[in-house]
Amino acid sequence: MSPTEVEARVARGWAVTGPILEDLRRRALREMTEDQALEAVLDLLDLATLAPAKAGGSGLVEQQRYFALARR
Template sequence: MSEPTSAAESWMRQWKAAGPELEEIRRRELRQLTDEQALIASEAVLSIVPTAPIPRERVEWSGLVTQQALFHRGAPR
């Protein structure tokens, strides 16, 4: 792997410094969130999900088991 460029190193330093600050801002905003604001935000997120009915075949079979079997078959032993 090649050494990071000075621009990449600068970018990494900025994010290392900004990360804890951004986390503190997030925590502060969550602490100050009212119940009403939380309800409005959660309703906004839930409204993104389509309300169309799920086809019966999708409820009974999603393909996940088949996919996992394929992954298992290709896994190194």
């Protein structure tokens, strides 16, 4: 099966699966109690206070540090 055929097959699968998942999501939201909804909102708000992950960088600074140590 070529990559294009695989992509078409996946797209067809999501065309069927997507609406089913959307219905499940909507049903779950409708059936939430007020306490569950409040907990979900608070969980989302907690995400805003998380510190973003530091970028790993390219390693250039650390490499330069090793070169400086090697020169000594």
